[in-house]
Amino acid sequence: MPTDTQQTHTATLSNATVSSALRPDPDLTATAAELTEEVGHTRGVARNLTTNIEDLHSRTHTTEWQARTSTEAKKSVPMLLDELAELGFSWRDIARLVHVSVPAVRKWRGGGGSTGSNRRDLAALLAACKLIEEHYLIHDVAAWFEVPVYTGCSITPADIYEAANVGLVFELASGHGDNERILDAFRPGWRNELHSSFEVFVADDGRPAMRPRA
């Protein structure tokens, strides 16, 4: 057990230490302020660097995509359609992604009715798929195009591609971007869908059905 004298001494030392710690040291304050300034500046530099690299990545994607498109465009329209179908796209998906009707695609399969622009659009789609597969190791690219980007929201990479936002599709595939930020850039009101009052569930016959959300 400490004596009364020892206890008083300890209390005095403790108070002195605390007082000293709380007393601002002008040198330390100045150093901390410099550090804060420096780290803040570095963050700004890092942010600018990230933006610049994102921009550069986007431009390299576009350049590579255009180069690949030119290569693919050497193929005939039926060949391009066959390759896209072999990836697992439906004729309807293909028609939608190149902005034509399903009967138009059916006609092209028979070898007729397509223009140079149609051929380039098909080549561009195939080039985008190959770029995504090769760079980002997405195994089933047609499935990837069909699956919603965010749980509870129906927007798919195909919707984004259809709206001519190919840069966002590459950003999504790369996994570097935040999906929410990509959806914000694509359709700012997309979060409204998350508050859906109905949900889809599997009914007892094994098929999907709808019911009010609990």
Added chain:
Amino acid sequence: MRAPSGHDRGSYEGLYLARGNEVALERPLLTGDVFERARITSPIDGSVTKATVMILQHPCSLRQDGVTLNPVLLAAVVNKHKPISDWDTHAKLMPLPDLYPTIGSQKQHQAGMFDKLVMVSSTQLESEASRVACLSQEGIALLFQRWIFASTRAIVEFERVNEVIAGPFTEAEIIEEWCSYAATYGVPTTAAAIDCLGWLREDGGSGMRQHLLDRPELRSAIRRESTAFRKARSEADWATLA
């Protein structure tokens, strides 16, 4: 309620999968199909007339065994109607703008009338009536959203309806593709549809393919598998179906 995707540009192409001579003979009858010359018997006086109608039932309740259509189907009479500017209004109908895109008269734009419901004979539809349009997946989802509201006063989000019909719509696409391919070997459409449905109902390793089509991440794999299966089948095997 949702307006079709091209509505703001005055374009209604997205509503339809096919119109007029674009309609493929091999396409299975599906919700939203529009038939001309459907025979209608009045429940009041038994008189028989012919009219243009649009099929209303969900794909899952159109057939008894997946192939054979139910003897009678629920449909809405299709009448001339100007395109509507606000799709939140006119809840008692499904607008069909540009149903006849090449006709310049008032007939160009039509609508399925939910307050003029009829029962039609599937046999008569297949033998005498003429299919003049098939809706796209978006068109079917819009039809269901409006039909649900007209029947129950409930608004279900377009996205949820679209999610529920995506599987059956993909199934119809695969059957159409299968039947078109089989036709090149002389296989009649009905036999090819039965053949395709048999394949879809097999367990492909992770469950019945037909049910797996409800999952967006598996649809492309089943499409690929279906194409590979058809191509791998010998001419002699196709001949047994002809």
